[in-house]
Amino acid sequence: MTESPPPVVEMRGISLAFPGVKALQDVDFRLFPGEVHALMGENGAGKSTLIKTLTGVHTPDSGSVLLAGESVAFSSPGQAQQAGISTVYQEVNLCANLTVAENILLGREPRKFGGIDFPAMRKRAAEVLARIGVHIDPASVLETHPIAVQQLVAIARAIAVDCRVLVLDEPTSSLDAGEVAELFRIMRVLRDEGVAILFVSHFLDQIYEISDRMTVLRNGTLVGEHLTSELERRELISKMIGRELGTLEAIEDASERHSVSGPVLVRAEGLGRRGAIAPFDLDIRAGEVVGLAGLLGSGRTELARLLFGADRADSGKLIVDGTPLHLRGPRSAIAAGIAFCSEDRKGEGLVADLSIRDNLVLAMQAARGWSRPVSRKVKDSLVEKYLAALDIRPANPDALVRTLSGGNQQKVLLARWLVTEPRLLILDEPTRGIDIGAKAQIQQLVTTLAAEGTAVLFISAELEEVVRIADRIVVLRDRHKIAELDGGSTIDQVVELIAGEPVPEEVAS
Amino acid sequence: MTALTTRLPARFLPVLATVVLFVLTFGAGSIRYDGFASGQVIANLFIDNAFLIVLAAGMTFVILSGGIDLSVGSVVALSTMVTAAGLRAGWPVPLVIIAVLLIGSTLGLVMGVVIHKFDIQPFIVTLAGMFLARGLCFLISVESVSIKDTTFRDVATAVIELPGGVTITYNVVIALVVVLVALYVLHRTRFGRTVYAVGGNEQSALLMGLPTARTKVGVYVISGFCSALGGLLFSLYMLSGYGLHAVGMELDAIAAVVIGGTLLAGGLGYVLGSLAGVLVLGTIQTLISFQGTLSSWWTKIVIGALLLVFIAVQRGMIRGRRRQGAIAS
Incomplete structure (x- = not known):
């Protein structure tokens, strides 16, 4: 030069x-x-x-x-x-x-x-x-x-x-x-x-x-x-x-971190899929928020999809409640109490042309099976409960989902899965593209859910968010799980890991 | 030579299967019936199916590009009608031929443009073309019109004597020329290779900067032209024009192309395969007429069964290809 x-x-x-x-x-x-x-x-x-x-x-x-x-x-x-x-x-x-x-x-x-x-x-x-x-x-x-x-x-x-x-x-x-x-x-x-x-x-x-x-x-x-x-x-x-430090600090209070020693709900042993994510081990306990950190393309979503059975693993096994579970697809994962909020909320999560109520009822009915209809009264009370709990606006159950803002759509999607009372909730980029206020509410909800005993796997590209609400952070790089950090780790520690030296077996020339 | 033998299996397998099938059916006939294994029986296969060979050649272009043309049978009928009516009205033969070829090509052009410009499935557009052409026949005449023109009759009955006393008609020569031209265009010209590219992956072909629009419209023009030419040959064969001629012939053409090993999804196949497909259909027909007691509907039953088998085999091939791709990735 x-x-x-x-x-x-x-x-x-x-x-x-x-x-x-x-x-x-x-x-x-x-x-x-x-x-x-x-x-x-x-x-x-x-x-x-x-x-x-x-x-x-x-x-x-x-x-x-x-x-x-x-x-x-x-x-x-x-x-x-x-x-x-x-x-x-x-x-x-x-x-x-x-x-x-x-x-x-x-x-x-x-x-x-x-x-x-x-x-x-x-x-x-x-x-x-x-x-x-x-x-x-x-x-x-x-x-x-x-x-x-x-x-x-x-x-x-x-x-x-x-x-x-x-x-x-x-x-x-x-x-x-x-x-x-x-x-x-x-x-x-x-x-x-x-x-x-x-x-x-x-x-x-x-x-x-x-x-x-x-x-x-x-x-x-x-x-x-x-x-x-x-x-x-x-x-x-x-x-x-980019650092959004300060913007979210105002609403820090709710997320009090707690160490979780509940029973292991979901355990992955050497679970992996060629070309998607290298085999990894992972324990998720009831009432625990596990954060997944890594850059785009590091295998975050791929890992989640394996746990949900959306993709078939070609190695390892998944153990739920101590018994090996053979996931044949999302249906068997849902039956086992695993819910997955996709990052593509428009394409994979919601029916945009139906009302909030219909979207929630769809999930409920799917969980119960068609032979046990849900009474109008139960429906209304449930819909009302979630509208209030998640502060969905407009609080009109008949509003079409397509007319809602991104943040509110995300909340409806969350509510849709919460209606089925999952034991493990996988959230893939739940706060992407939504405003700070809705972001804070969703984070708050995650901590509340965890306190009630739901296990949460939280995926986000924003490290601040992951660090703030996770009890444990799993770090991914180049489709490998490279580390697990305790809650309370700093962003710098995570960045250090993500930026770290190449994984040994990945060395290219 | 070595390169050829190593590449042969995968790509030519479907065509080889069709050729083997032809040899087997013909062999079975030869063993079973006296006089089956004669040169004239083979020649008759070509004589009786010359128009279908031309149609199948045009259809091969369309199917290779990933489309379908349901209008060919009706265009054949329309062509016989125009030919018969034109000759009855005293038009000179060359004018009739030009008019028929122009009508067929124009119909193909219109259908191709509609398919491309409005992005409508070829199935629907050519279905519309099929009804349109069939309807136009009856606009000319609802009755069968016989062809009395002497020039035309002379060409129809003229035979070419081949060594060994076997005779063929001019129809056969024309059909074989069409196959040769199709072979050249498909394999030696940019247009032909673009037909394969569009059938393989239209989006990619577009991004590669290939003229996909022209190609997509072009295949329907070719199919329309071949239908009209097939119609002329059919007029020579039947010596009449009638709105109910060639009912369902589009399906025979599609069947021949598919049995000839062309992938219905496009991008893979050979015009020689389609020729072999026509010969297989013809042999089955001949077999059944030699047998003598079976109804001619048995032809349809056998063709149906064959089609099912071939489509199932194609399915398997696509799956196999995908699996290969998955391993490669």
Whole structure:
């Protein structure tokens, strides 16, 4: 790095609003040739939106995009590709039923006598593959190769044209350590050839291994641009997460921590699922709040889904009340008293076009079975009880769920599960996207429930929250459970663990 | 050569299965009945099914792209009607041919555009096209119109003598040319490969920058053209135009394509497979007519059973592929 060349991409003062959301506010971004630039931020920080603004999927409301010093405005991904900006998405966007050569070159294939010149096509594909050091038969069908190789073929397609900027949007999420190492080797080759690489990954270890520079976003605003070597992990995490200290301290009083010595309600022994979460042990006692901490993609939701039977474990066992439980699906988990509030409350939790009452009754009836109808009187009293207990507004049981605010929807979802009187309540990001007041009420409810003997598994991206209400904190990183902390640990301790050195068996090259 | 043998099993298995099936049914007929294993019986397979071969070739494009075309039978009927009525009105033969091909292609174009622009399932759109074309037949005439044009009759009855005394009609030549052209287009042109890409994963094809819109509309134009051409061949075969010709023939074409190993979900299959599929259907028909006592409905029963078996096999193949993918990931 003697003298930095001018940036190949420069985005200045980019703002973009979607109905109701300011996705990007006055964001600046620079990308230099011959560097790997990581775009960092939690979910909803605006990473994808920024990328899509660069690749022509979105048009910014204000601000300018400069490519090699010239102002450009792409209106489609095709135009961006023509200008030398290629994108490889998280999912392999190729046609698995065609050959490798066709996937790399179709649309710009060599032709002869009006038809495709297959020998020339295979030769050209082999050259591109050789450039990134992949040696597979270009005439083989794509689907005969593992996903990792397909991902590399996608990169080959991206660089088969004159590519100045390569955008890799979470290309590593489905790769194992060895495959990631291979990808990184290719990224280094391209970087050394002068390609500017924009890289998005949720794995900090990978970011620190490969990137030269990073830009951190939070809530659609630019936090800063840093050289990777000059930004410590801990600092990066606090920049990404941001500290809301003080905002929640006002309502601290209710959450008095208590050590729990009740019987073990749910025990996981070596429970795991390949590609989702490495085998872990976990005890959850009645009346205990266990917090799950970790960055996005660390396996938080995956762990919860295993406990709920939403995904099938391929190793280990789950023991409820001392007897092994074979979860065949959510129904058997619900029968065992396990409830799961999904983070996707719109998609997986509530029926938005029904009223609050109907949503609650649905759950109640499902728990009782259709043969034992619930009387109108019981229904009304229960609905009233939960409306009051959770302070759902409007307190009108006939209001349609879709018309409620995010926080109130979350409360209805909670109430829906509480109606079934679960013994273990799994809350996946129950406070995401809701205002501070509702957040505090939900936290309060969690502690109250625990005091009444319900076990709670609390998942949140906000460490403050986890630290505040959990009696015990389980820390996840890169799909491994790496530690368990007692309640009363500080945020710094958790951050330290999350940022820590790579897990031994995960070391990539 | 080695590359070919190692790649052969997985991709060509369905087509091979169809060819084996054809050989088995034909072999069974040859053992059971005298005179079955003659060159002329084979030639008759082609003569009696030339129009179906053309329809199946067009249908292969549509199904490969992940669509379906239910209108082909009706378009055949409409084509016979236009041919017969046009010739009766004294139109020259070339004009009749051009008119028929234009009508078929235009119908396909309209259906393709509707499917693409309004994002409606091909099933519904081509179902509408099927009723429309069938209705138009009766607009021309509710009665059967026979073809008396001498040029047309001469072409219909002309035979080409092959070595060994076997004779075929010009229909067969046209059908085989269509198959060869389809083979070239599907495997050697960008359009053909895009048909496979769209059938494999339309979203990906779009992101790869391929002309998915043109391709999706194109396959229906091709199918419409093939239906019209099939209709001309059917006119030569029947020497009449009638609104009730070719009722249910779209299903025969789909059956031939599926039995020929093309995945109904799209993206996998060969036009040669469809040809083999037509021959299997034809052989079953021939077998039943040789048998003599069985009702011709037995053809339908056997085809139904075959279809079930082939679709079940396809299902198994898709599952197998998914499982492979899961392990790979």
